Amino acid sequence: MSTPLSGPGSVTQTPGREPAGSPPSRSRPSRSRVTRDDAPITLTGLAGKVLLLGLTAGVAVWAAFPLIAAGMWVGLALLAASTAGLFYLYLTRRHIPAKYLVPGTLFLIAFQVFPVFHTASTAFTNFGDGHRGSKDDAIVAIQSSSVTQVPGSAEYALSIATKGDPVTGPLVFLVTDPGTGAVSVGDTGGLRQLDAADVTVATGGKVTAADGYTVLNFGQASSRSREITDLVVPTAGGALRSSGLSRAYEGKAVRAYEAGCDCVRDTGTGQTWTADEQAGAFVAADGERLAQGWKVNVGLSNFTRVLTDENISGPFLGTLIWNFAFAIGSTGGTFLLGMLIALALHSPRMRGTNLYRVLLVLPYAMPSFAMLLAWRDMFNADFGLINSLFGLDVDWFGQAWTARFAVILVQLWLGYPYMFLVATGALQAIPRELTEATSVDGASPWQSFRAVTLPLLLVALSPLLISSFAFNFNNFNAIYLTTEGAPFPADNPTNGATDLLITYTYRLAFGGQGAQFGFAAAISLFIFAIVAVVSAVSFRRTRQQEEVYA
Amino acid sequence: MTTLNRKTTGRRRSRWFAQVGWRHVVAVLAVLFSLFPIVFVLSAALNPVGTLSTTDLVPTGGVSLGNFGGLFERTAFGRWFLNSLLIAGVASFASVFLSALAAYAFSRMRFRGRRVGLLSLLLIQMFPQFLAIVAIYLIFGTITDLWPSIGFNTPWGLLLLYLGGALGVNTWLMKGFFDTLPRELDESATVDGASHAQVFFRIMLPLVAPILAVAGLLAFIGTINEFLMANVFLTSTDSKTLAVGMYGLLQSNERNNNFGIFAAGTLLTAIPTVLVFQLLQRYIVSGLTAGAVKG
Secondary structure, X not given: OOOOOOOXXXXXXXXXXXXXXXXXXXXOOOHHHHHHHHOOOOHHHHHHHHHHHHHHHHHHHHHHHHHHHHOOHHHHHHHHHHHHHHHHHHHOOOOHHHHHHHHHHHXXXXXXXXXXXXXXXXXXXXXXXXXXXXXXXXXXXXHHHOEEOOOOOOEEEEEEEEOOOOOOXXXXXXXXXXXXXXEEEEEOOEEEEOOHHHEEEOOOOOEEEEOOEEEOOHHHHHHOHHHHHHOOEEOOOOEXXXXXXXXXXXXXXXXXXXXXXXXXXXXXXXXXXXXXXXXXXXXXXXXXXXXOOOOOEOOOHHHHHHHHOHHHHHHHHHHHHXXXXXXXXHHHXXXXXXXXHHHHHOOOOOOOHXXXXXXXXXXXXXXXXXXXXXXXXXXXXXOOHHHHHHOOOOOHHHOHHHHHHHHHHXXXXXXXXXXXXXXXXXXXXXOHHHHXXXXXXXXXXXXXXXXXXXXXXXXXXXXXXXXXXXXXXXOHHHHHOOOOOOOOOOOOOOOOOOOOHHHHHHHHHHOOOOXXXXXXXXXXXXXXHHHHHHHHHHHHHHHHHHHHHO | OHHHHHXXXXXXXXXXXXXXXXXXXXXXXXXXXHHHHHHHHHHHHHOOOOOOOOOOXXXXXXXXXXXXXXXXXXXXXXXXXXXXXXXXXXXXXXXXXXXXXXXXXXXXXXXXXXXXXXXHHHXXXXXXXXXXXXXXXXXXXXXXXXXXXXXOOOHHHHHHHHHHOXXXXXXXXXXXXXXXXXXXXXXXXXXXXXXXXXXXXXXXXXXXXXXXXHHHHHHHHHHHHOXXXXXXXXXXXXXXXXXXXXXXHOOHXXXXXXXXXXXXXXXXXXXXXXXXXXXXHHHHHHHHHHHHHHO
16 A cells, blocks of 8 residues: 555545535625636737647547548547537637536546446456457458468468567568568468568578568577467468478468358368357357357356356455455554554654654655565565574465465555554644643543544544555555465466455456456456445445544 | 662653653664665665575675666666656646646536536546556557557557546545635636636646645656556567566566666665655645545
């Protein structure tokens, strides 16, 4: 909970309601607006307006061309409408509040509200690896991946290249036709001939350089040999596949789609797989599925899977409970520790508080992502600091409970300076007369703390506690950068002992075992529902509390 | 006489301990807890061997700055640093400005949909942006196809994404501050013929400058530390931010060997934030608590 307050993506604090002071003059008619209509047009105002609207128009035109090229008319219409709307809004003298709200709202709608709806609609599909595109895409993929070399077929000199980073960028084949010497670039979309002026071809036909592409050297290529073997470039007669790292062959598809039976038939063995529109896959009579399917609506099945599939619901429930324990533990722990230290330093007779404070707060100002990684290595079983310092021999991240203890301890370290800071601020706001009065009345320090200081502290800090809880509930970094969810049970490599729902979701969507976007989206919606309920309940409770104490 | 003296000083000492001394004990313990991981990182950064297995709490095998040199030679750290500063700088500035605009409208103007707007901001905040990471990934797949210059592996795409969360971040906090400014100030300016924009830029913004600075700093720290979305977005070496790049340093079998340069990078990353943080600490304390109470 390093920075629970802000930052994109973090749940923010700011619960509450209208401020108690300065009652807004709701009854007063907006006399000011009438006056504003007469306000003179200043030169700077006019220049700023012209500049910004010109910029808007420029961006809109720039954005329009690709939309036209791609034939996305709905997108184009949206773009035109929003640009026209912006022009109207800032040229008219009316709608003043909207002038201030629209800029932020546009971003909010485009990058937060729309993704949420998109998440909701994705949650009802089987979208993911093997179910990415349409049925036609799946058929092309099935046919081209079944390509096998026909004896005597043409062989091409092959270079592997990419447009991006040599380690991660999408791969393409650069092949030279042995007959014509023409160089083509191929990817899963097909083969495209390159201009001879743009490429350098070595003797033997291998391409050594091409404009706009990075040709991978042998080491880079061999480290990605799996991907290279899997890359299939569809061609008119079949498809191109690599054989080794420097040769490619054109082969024929063994499996072919037949429209009559809506099925895929293997010309070698005669086996057929029939299209199943419900599952979005070709299924054989014995239930075997082809790897490439297509995206279909699966209704509620992603949601029911979470609740009814025993392989998922069991671990899911465990993760949920740990998720609550983690959020409560790290919020409560940091609050308690921070408050205790703030109380200890809160004394008029205490010297050196400023120095203490500067040193205490350092963890909060350190980059939390890096410190999480550093802590991970301090818990290293073989040569970590914790084990060597205390003479222990504990495999911290290898056992469920030590791993959980470790991540909470790390959260405590990262988060308590923040709680200390705010508790210090809140303590200073409590008038000293209150506690003095209780001690005159004969109360012990503990009694006066219980009866006066703590309730007042809680009133001041409970909104922050709630937001900190909400932040920690989805504290991705805290887990992903330390344990990555480990330790994993032997029978379930997707759901570890320290996994939060958010890290679990992330692994489903982007993990190594094949993306399950639809399922991950469904879990996102579950998390949203849980967070919303918890926040609603706690807001209501703090409001009551505030009315009692304030 | 002497025994009596000793008794009173003893009693005075124990009274001193009961009232003040224990406070120092607590503070020193807390400082030790706060500092030891930082000392460990410092010692790792100065460790000439530069591996995790040879790093101890106190550098014993000599001190060297070799890790700092190695950091710049062997990795694109400088590039990551610039990327992070650019993204976090622009994102925090723009998001604070956008939320200040909205806070001004919510605080000073009465219009239809105001309550609904404030409430829905609260609601939307509960759905953290990264929960929609799957959808965002898919949406930006399309954007990358259409406009590669704001797609994956560009700082601008990530920036746009961060601005999506701008309104939620600080609007409520700032609205609380705007509310505490007396309305007479801007009303008299309006009577004198100032336009609403002049009131906002010339009167309101200077008055709330401290909270803007604090909100900006917190947004800056938050953006520097943001890992999830940046990790999905930035995969090529040159486009990475510090969080993504330095995470990669400690991957797989390089983990032990790279620890020294990683620690050096951590210290360099910390310098700007620690400095600004110490400068603004006073505002942070008062800003957070005032915002919290007033909501």
